[in-house]
Amino acid sequence: MWVTLVTMRYLPAVAALLLLPLVPATANAAPSGTYYITSVRTGLNVAQSGTGVALHRPKGNEDHQQWRLSDGRFENTDSPGQCITRQLTMGSCSQGDTVHEPRQFGDQWEFFGLGSETRWYLTPVVNRTEPMPQDPRLDQMTFLTAHNAYANGVDGGFAPPFINLAKNQTRGIVQQLNDGVRGFMLDIHQTPDGAILCHNSCTLVSKPVALNVDVQRIVDFLRNNRSEIVTVFLEDYVSADVLRGELRRVQGLNDVLYRAEGVRENGWPTRSQLVSANKRLIIFTDHGKDGREDSGVLYQKDWTVENHWSMGSGLGTSDWSCYSRWDEKPLTATGTFQPLFVMNHFRDVPFGSTATADNSKLANRAQQFCQPAARKKPNYLSVDLYHLGNAAQAVQQLNSYVYRP
Template identity: 75%
Template sequence: MRLVPVAAALLLLPLVPAAATAAPAGTYYVTGVQSGLNVANTGSAVALHRPKGNEGRQQWSLRDGRFEDVSSPGSCITRSLGIAPCSREDTVHTPRQVGDQWEIFGIGGETRWYLTPTTGGTAPMPADPRLDQMTFLTSHNAYANGVDGGFAPPFVNLAPNQRRGLTQQLADGVRGFMLDIHQTPDGAILCHNSCTLVSRPVALWVDIQRIVDFLAANRSEIVTVFLEDYVSAAVLRAELRRVAGLNDVLFRAEGVRENGWPTRSRMLADNKRLLIFTDHAKDGREDSGVLYQRDWTVENYWSMGPGVGNSDWSCYSRWDGRPLTATDTFRPLFVMNHFRDVPMTATATTDNAKLADRAQRFCQPAARKKPTYLAVDHYHLGDPASAVARLNTYTYQP
């Protein structure tokens, strides 16, 4: 767990003008705008921890200017950032609003905070939701399935991430696909770490063609591809040029920065229903319509732990400098990873059954947005589709 030391001498930061709105009473997570970390009670003082629901004593009841530890009633944060009985005068703070952020106490260099209700506001899903209001079932390492191709032996046989081929995944309702691509003399090949020992290698264009053909036959569907990208821009461009009909359906994010994400009906009407993201820094590949993922999404850390044993449900960014709470001129899409280091079937079944709970109680308030993509191993186990259906019944506002 990451801890940020707290200097006992730090006092209240200067407040904005007195006319600013005071924070309403309620139960909150107090999240640093820059770090995305939550204020937590360490016993004698407060520090910044990775968001983890209330397992790390991170929920605070705000009443009359006092932040009281929900897990330890009567214990409040002092102005010197210690923990003391709430009856003491130095536990009274004056949070003041600055946009959707607040100025309170200073911890670890943070000067602005989000006060996120532990139970966020929800509203029924609109009839025509925006892309960022929807949630999609996403297949982690979708290519490593033992049907189409996968890891180099023996791992594809011992621990595949999925058990069904990509065409079946599409038929089963998977709408997000995480694909690793590596460069070989044959182009961009789907594999993990090395393609030299894969018995049935699959080229990227083959799976993209499967997806484009599916979209042509299913005009009401939207699909997203996430590339863990180890090829050159030239190889990627050449690979995508082999896909018949790609440009007809490829979504290029035009106007999103100015107007936000389009609605479902607009995407269907424009027939721009395939998003392709790459984790590779910009170097010309965006000319092919591939989007640099860090520009458009936020994503939590990729692993919950080893293949067996206890899992880590904390929800924090996998990218330094871009917290899950990051906002731009639009609302970034939220990729929520929910899988282990090693995809054991029994563990995945248990984890997938808890997907909705983690998404709603842990990751949703940590990001201050609803997950757009729920990424899992063995999507056919533990009924993660039910979690997707549950999240698609509402919109979320912190």
Template identity: 90%
Template sequence: MVTVRYLPAVAALLLLPLVPTAANAAPSGTYYITSVSTGLNVAQSGTGLALRRPKGNEDHQQWRLSDGRFENTDSPGQCITRQLTMGSCSQGDTVHEPKQFGDQWEFFSLSGQSRWYLTPVQNQTDPMPADPRLDQMTFLTAHNAYANGVDGGFAPPFVNLAKNQTRGIVQQLGDGVRGFMLDIHQTPDGAILCHNSCTLVSKPVALNVDIQRIVDFLRNNRSEIITVFLEDYVSADVLRAELRKVQGLNDVLYRAEGVRQNGWPKRSELQAANKRLLIFTDHGKDGREDSGVLYQKDWTVENYWSMGSGLGSSDWSCYSRWDEKPLTATGSFQPLFVMNHFRDVPFTGTATTDNGKLGNRAQQFCQPAARKKPNFLAVDLYHLGNAAQAVSELNSYVYRA
């Protein structure tokens, strides 16, 4: 089901009486109007309005702003009224008095959701600096990197039918993959890489084995930066024990010291300190962060993981995986943006087509939805559809909201 939240038509027909720190006219141009609190976009819905998941302009989410009027680009001459309906732009009650609060605006009141972002439809960019910060860079990321049929896989029969990747971790590193999504489950042997259940996995691999491969690669490639995302179903003690087995891990593990105060470091700073491996866990805080892993919700935003089933049409909308933290979330530092771009089940033909559209979805759908450039492009079968080209394109510029 696509989320649709209708705006009250009469209950909120007043402009907010708050006094802003500065009052400016809304800029002219074509924009998405995004709720600060939910990350949903204002869309035209018949003669009224709705809040919908960001989806480009596939369902009337683009608005032309001029002289305090909000005209829907799919309905020329039709503007948002103060009653939160659609009416002729020539009507007096389609003129709003926007008030600016930093990068947020107030135009109209609706169910307590009163602050909005105006995000340009056309991406605004600056050239990529020679020494970018971590949050300005984009990395090719392998979804379920361990489920590759070479050095790990699902339990039968899925290992043969639906591998997320077809190349082992070592080759993935050589091919330029710099983000690795790994699922770990607890067994008597420790933290094992598998999906849902480790029973009957044809080639079980322990987490320490793949982390060691990554650390060894970093030791031999001093300029590279790698990130690991753990879907984590093990105890804190098991995770600690597993990481202690990795030789040289502490030499390269980055613990995000000072990021809350100073923002993310530059590439050269990570290289100079030799702290070039980030490990995130989706497991709630229970002390495991003492081992150097970072709780992902504290440091990143992430869109919903699935574009749909393995076959047929896909859902290109870009909205948060976590209801409590929209993609637009920011704070004392810019959260890293993990962009998921894969289906429920990987099929070669579908992945080839989807990966060929990766750059387009990143730039036209997910960047404006998050008001930031994706830092990690996570795909199935990364070698198909030229996902690396999308990464290269995003690494040519810095997104400016």
């Protein structure tokens, strides 16, 4: 009885202790430093907009989106002395109503509401990194990826002759593999001959190439290079039956095909685990679930996040903003495992001079724009004309560290 009474006596205190992790932090516990303020729900950033604030697409340091946080005040780095008031206007930081009370909930914060958004990430503007582990997980690695890898003018035709001039790549799949490309974006369309690689329509395509031909090239490469990992991204316009039939024609595919078993429970495997199991080819499809996953392909929206595919037209200035391709899934999305981040870095139309300039800035955009926008390091850097602008150097740079938001 005494034990029971003592237990009952202290039960409120015990319950209070159990609830401590859920108690919001006070303003005094709020971090100091320079941050992006990102909506948890949408992935949009708080930006100074005239005399107020608004939610904009993440754009690094180009759109008044960096905020210096100190003592509960949010000062815009582009407007020294100007802070966010409780009325969500910009006012002198000396005003009392510029002091907010950030409350922390895990890696999320509450301090003001903007529209329907009340939960925020605070992502440091200065990247926080750690050295790359000796045996990194798949979500810690970065791979050079060829946008429209099939549209190269070497392996075969991909569009009517008058469009074949606008090649996304100028080297065939085999040479791309030998050059270090490890991600391949392929468009497939349905024809009486099966799944054919082409742009928009396969009508009038000269020397069409079937999907199984390029996948076989990749499987043969993996057979001869036992430590390599390759990923294929399908822009998929064929039926599930056609895709299954096409993949059945690839000899040795099932020996190397990775099906992501256990990832939801345990996270992504390490490089050595993939190599040891000999499961070194990942195939994603953007096609909705209709049973095609039975053939071993993975529905991309379930496993990745991806930024909008275009930086603008083929010439002129580019748009470096980094926001999700899918409105319903922000780049910051996470869960029981870390989604792989596919970073697109190309224009609507490929031109050699533009691709050279863009690719030379690939590491800068990845680290200063897209990495904080996603709160994760890009795992696939997708570019046009990958051999120009030294995109491989950007991949090497990202593979030297692990990013910590």
